[in-house]
Amino acid sequence: MKKSLLEIWQYRELLGGLVRKDVKLRYKQTLLGIAWAVFSPLTLTLIFTFVFSRFAAVKTGAIPYPLFVYSGLAVWSLFSGSLSSAVPVLVNNSSLVTKVYFPREVFPLSAVFSKLIDFALALAVLLIMLPFFGVPFSAGLLWIPVIVLVQLAFAAGLALLLSMGNLFFRDVKFIFDSVITIWMFATSVIYPIKSPNHLINNLLALNPMIPLIDAFRGAVFEGGLSNPVPFLLASAIAFITLFSGLALFHKLEYLFAERI
């Protein structure tokens, strides 16, 4: 574990290079360029605002609905976007995996980190929107780096596990595609999630993305962590995922070249 972390640290410049490459290539030969990073969640926000204001009333408390949706989508896209690019990343780079030696962790990790740029832009736009909706800036915003760090840990852990899973069994990608959609609707992304059913509530408590998104909203709109216990639990889950991901990945890494 220590060895694998040390090795990743030695290759940090490669990690940085791959992140830059990802970002550069994602918006290369597009007209709007990196503006797409903001454009996509904004469009979705407009659609959901339209739908939910016309057809189904959603109670989001003190948070104006458009901001509720936008903030949820910004955090969720960081999570789902980084995972969907991480899942096939080892397979897509098979020529490197089979031919050059370097810690393979850098592939899934760079896929996760490269989405951070998009998130930073989306966040900046969110902050700009706040005054228009009469939301004051608060000291709670200082929590954002902590929350994002926990999310990154969770996403990175899953990215390591899933990219490796997909290398051994290509089914993982298909399963992931379905699960991630369901997962979004089981998370408080576009509506606050609460069920009258006790069983479902217990199940939802296992979803660390709910406290993570809620914590983010708390930091932006309510001046701090309104509900610290679930957030702490989610953080524990996130870091356990990360460390088990790193450990398993390191343990099976030597099989990649021959099983890909």
Add this chain to the structure above:
Amino acid sequence: MENAFEFIGVSKRLVKGERAASLRDLLSGSLGRLFGRARAVNPDAFWALKDLNLQVKAGEAIGIIGENGAGKTTLLKLIAGIMKPNEGELKVSGRVASLIELGAGFHPDLTGRENIFLCGSIMGMKTAEIKEAFTSIVSFAGIEEFLDTPVKRYSMGMFVRLGFSVAMHLDTDIMLIDEVLAVGDLNFQAKCRDALDRFKERGKTIVFVSHDLGSVLSLCSKVVWLSKGKIMEAGEPQKVVNAYIAHFEKTAEGSLRLRGDSAWSAGYNPENAVKEPRGLAVSRDGEVYAASMQGHCVAVFSPEGKLLKTIGAAGIGEGKLYSPAGVALSGNGVFVSDVSGACVQKFSLDGVYLGSFRGEFAEPFGLCAAGKGGLIVTDRKLHRVFEFSEEGKVIRSFGGRGSGSGEFNFPIAAVLDGKGFMYVSDLNNHRVQVFDTERNFLCSFGSFGSGPEEFNGPHDLAAIGNVLFVADHLNSRVKRYDISGVPKKAEFTGAFGFERSMLPCGMALGPDTEMYLSFGGTTLIGKYSGAAPA
């Protein structure tokens, strides 16, 4: 001196084809076990390396040779740390760089500049190191003007040059090179060799895998011959290479026994002029002319196997060769058939372009000198044989596609015997047809198969006295016939077989009845004694 790496009883098992590519495979496997069906050992698994012991000192340049599938690349991947051994122990000390595939780390959409940084850091360089070496990398690759062009717009040559250049600037202790030196033009190859020599001088270790025995001999201080995952022989380069070549000449049927001239086969092809040698011709003083399909030229060797000159420039047009297949010496000229150029060109013995025999060719292939300056050409696409006078006029042509007498399916070579009878190897009909001096059909012999009198794709022919030799391409052997019985019958008298991966295609006899053979898909030309009729 310290070991650069050491294999101690290393074995590596690999699996052919896909391995449990989907969950379904895994599930069916586990369910099978659940219901008591014993799971057999994966039938596709094989030992790519078995119980390998090898010690290489720092500063050595070691060459790895062997047939395809011998385990050469697996060996490199183990040293590189891309794979781990199933059994045994492997100690590697120092930083390893692998040139297993040049430009593997390049992304087509990024510019040359961006790719240098990306590829360098993939190979383990620090950004500061890359910055320091940047100018040198660019000038070595010769891509100054294209630095800010995406590499997808690069030519193949530029792409590979850049890949090699980045790799050459790595500060590593062990450099693994897999079959990549044959890239770029001769000029760049010379640069690469210089760079490798300098690398060696700095006391670094090189592991060089190649089929190109000439490069192995000139670069390496030690050679290891691998076969089916085991070391057959290791040690002094020339000795190992000779043993390797001798291994290909192992079986004899009947009375034909060829003996390879090891100096020739080992010292062949010094500057890589010959790639995919096909047709061969030998001059009266024993110089060997070899048509090089992929080298786009005719290479001329001394009887001792030294490259004397090359004829023709790469390309299509007058004096240019693209896929030269056949070569013949007739009168005072060298005739070369060019399959892609659809023509036969004539050069002086010094390589000056003299003219073309255009005829009505589609894919002229085999050439044979006929009498005073005349020429016989087989066209493998029109399935016809053309005969030219010294003046380049078509005297007659005959054939046509089919499997009847006097018809051909891929006539690939023709030869005349002492009586003026013509023998044509009819590749896809797996037979040799014989015609009289007026080119009336006399007889044919051979049919498809691997038996003593059967052929699998007969290629080149050579005749001397009452003896005819046929290169039985896919059967990996040369067969000898007694043709004193023609016009009725040619009689099989012996065959000389090669290892299965050695497919003889071109064949020519020298003034002392020494036999030259070229081998398809390789860069090899062999010289053999023992072909003289008893």
